[in-house]
Amino acid sequence: MQEEYHKRALSKSIFNTISDAAEELSLDCYVIGGFVRDYLLQRGIPEDIDIVAVGSGIALAEKVASKLEGKPQVSVFKNFGTAMVKNQDIELEFVGARKESYNRNSRKPIVENGTLADDQKRRDFTINALALSLNKNDFGKLLDPFNGISDLKNQIIRTPLEPGITYSDDPLRMMRAIRFASQLGFKIESKSLAAISENKERLKIISNERIVDELHKILLSKKPSVGLALLHKTGLLPIILPELTALQGIEEVEGQKHKDNFWHTLEVVDNIAETTDNLWLRWAALLHDIGKAPTKKFHKKIGWTFHGHEFVGSKMVYKLFKRLHMPLNEKMKFVQKMVMMSSRPQILSEDFATDSAIRRLVFDAGDHVEDLMTLCEADITTKNQKKQRRYKNNFKVVRQKIKEVEERDHIRNFQPPVSGEEIMETFNLKPCREIGIIKEAIKEAILEGEIPNEYEASKAFMIKKGQELGLTLNG
Ligand code: CTP
Numbered sequence: 001m002q003e004e005y006h007k008r009a010l011s012k013s014i015f016n017t018i019s020d021a022a023e024e025l026s027l028d029c030y031v032i033g034g035f036v037r038d039y040l041l042q043r044g045i046p047e048d049i050d051i052v053a054v055g056s057g058i059a060l061a062e063k064v065a066s067k068l069e070g071k072p073q074v075s076v077f078k079n080f081g082t083a084m085v086k087n088q089d090i091e092l093e094f095v096g097a098r099k100e101s102y103n104r105n106s107r108k109p110i111v112e113n114g115t116l117a118d119d120q121k122r123r124d125f126t127i128n129a130l131a132l133s134l135n136k137n138d139f140g141k142l143l144d145p146f147n148g149i150s151d152l153k154n155q156i157i158r159t160p161l162e163p164g165i166t167y168s169d170d171p172l173r174m175m176r177a178i179r180f181a182s183q184l185g186f187k188i189e190s191k192s193l194a195a196i197s198e199n200k201e202r203l204k205i206i207s208n209e210r211i212v213d214e215l216h217k218i219l220l221s222k223k224p225s226v227g228l229a230l231l232h233k234t235g236l237l238p239i240i241l242p243e244l245t246a247l248q249g250i251e252e253v254e255g256q257k258h259k260d261n262f263w264h265t266l267e268v269v270d271n272i273a274e275t276t277d278n279l280w281l282r283w284a285a286l287l288h289d290i291g292k293a294p295t296k297k298f299h300k301k302i303g304w305t306f307h308g309h310e311f312v313g314s315k316m317v318y319k320l321f322k323r324l325h326m327p328l329n330e331k332m333k334f335v336q337k338m339v340m341m342s343s344r345p346q347i348l349s350e351d352f353a354t355d356s357a358i359r360r361l362v363f364d365a366g367d368h369v370e371d372l373m374t375l376c377e378a379d380i381t382t383k384n385q386k387k388q389r390r391y392k393n394n395f396k397v398v399r400q401k402i403k404e405v406e407e408r409d410h411i412r413n414f415q416p417p418v419s420g421e422e423i424m425e426t427f428n429l430k431p432c433r434e435i436g437i438i439k440e441a442i443k444e445a446i447l448e449g450e451i452p453n454e455y456e457a458s459k460a461f462m463i464k465k466g467q468e469l470g471l472t473l474n475g
Contacts, residue, residue: 003140003141006132007140014092017067019139022063022134022135024063025055027053027054027059027060028054028055029051029054029060029135030051030132030135031131032051032052032119032120034050035050036130036132037128037152041184048090048091048092049092051095052095052097054097054115055097055113056096057082057094058094060094061083061084061085064094068087072085073085082095097116097118099112099118117145121146121161122161123160124159124173124177125151125158125160125173126146126147126151126159127157129146129160130142130144145160155184157189162195164195166195171203172206174202175203175211178196178214178218178227178231179217179221182221182224183217188230197234197235200234200239208325209325211240212325218231219286220279221273222273223273224269225267228244228266228269232248232262241320243290244290246294247260247265247292248262251304256298261289264381265285265286268285268379268381269378271285272378275374276374280334281371284342285375287320287339288313288342288375290317290320290339291306291309291310291314292306292309294309294316295309310339310341310342311340313340317332317336334368337368341372342372342376344361346376346379349398356447356449358405359409362402362405363447367412373402377395409446409452410453414443414446414453416439416442416458417446417453417457418455420439423435423462426466428474429471437469438466441461442458445461
């Protein structure tokens with residue numbers, strides 16, 4: 001039964017091709033890693049398949065490529081003894097089985113040939129060390145020397161070797177352990193968790209790009225707080241995102257407390273993960289309160305304040321993205337904008353929101369107004385049911401008003417209905433500051449609802465405004 005099930009993982013014809021190639025080269029080979037893990041977890045078939053050869057992985061890759069339709073190119077990474085072949089949508093990664101030991105100051109392994117068992121032992125987790133044979137004599141046989149199957153069943157992340165060795169060999173694995181725990185909802189074995197805390201400083205030899213890759217995967221998981229709380233617990237978070245750690249804690253002065261903005265943030269991220277898969281909106285949720293640590297103040301009369309935290313927070317977003325070598329492009333600007341505007345809908349919802357306030361919100365948020373509303377709704381974390389219902393309802397009202405104002409006033413991608421050229425022509429002007437003043441006045445009049453967002457009304461307003469400024473009409 002089990003054997004049939006494992007064999008079915010290898011029903012794609014590519015596995016027979018690899019098996020034939022290995023037989024011709026008289027070497028053994030196995031599928032290993034994420035493909036086997038995800039097949040057994042029924043998580044769908046991954047796009048990359050890792051093959052380990054007991055012998056030369058590069059020679060096997062070349063033989064396989066020569067048998068495939070169109071004879072795809074083989075990309076060889078000689079230093080690592082690996083090779084990659086792309087077959088349709090699938091990337092096949094070939095590696096020779098190795099006994100590895102790592103250089104302490106980099107992730108570059110010192111490679112020595114080894115057996116399958118040597119290779120499995122040097123992998124990160126037991127659930128990633130599962131291998132399926134591609135050999136003719138036992139095709140489909142599962143090789144599981146470290147009880148990866150029972151760890152899969154019991155949902156445990158465990159290292160094949162002493163965890164201290166596995167993590168020290170490649171500190172990226174500390175992030176991977178936490179990422180898998182978050183993605184799969186697995187528990188990290190306690191010995192392993194302790195080893196991560198002990199080795200946390202070694203994360204510093206890992207490139208920011210790889211750390212961010214894992215952070216993205218944590219943020220994209222179903223319940224990102226699982227991974228974020230583990231990063232916090234193990235002490236990795238202050239190394240990667242000290243801005244978040246700084247939000248932790250509740251201070252009390254004269255009997256007045258503020259909420260713990262770190263744990264609040266984690267709840268907000270979980271909330272937003274239920275409504276959107278947009279990675280950058282999830283980042284915005286993660287960073288929406290980071291300005292609160294540097295702006296926190298206590299005032300005798302009003303208690304705790306975080307004045308201007310949205311502005312400070314949006315500036316911090318830039319520094320944080322830069323430090324982590326994240327893109328400083330429109331994605332970063334989007335996150336900054338969300339952080340900057342994160343309190344606006346809330347202020348509106350607490351009071352009666354006038355049409356002009358709604359128009360200003362839509363004008364400032366532009367196409368991101370729905371994302372902003374999604375963020376603000378996720379920001380509701382009160383445990384008081386009555387308040388929660390009230391806040392949610394208030395946001396519903398704001399959303400409805402946005403819809404009405406949008407249908408009527410088309411403010412979202414505001415273009416001035418009267419151009420600068422037309423102002424110049426009307427008053428026979430050369431470029432001067434009056435043009436800017438008139439344009440701004442028209443925009444303000446539209447946003448305030450004094451005139452509709454239309455050409456005729458704007459033109460009449462322009463003439464009135466120009467005359468007020470002492471300009472005379474052309475001709
Ligand atoms: N591996 C490892 N240590 C690492 C990275 C990878 O031991 N730091 C091993 C694991 O056996 C892993 C395999 O290499 O399963 C393939 O790695 P990779 O493709 O990066 O990850 P997957 O496990 O396939 O999972 P995912 O695609 O979700 O990253």
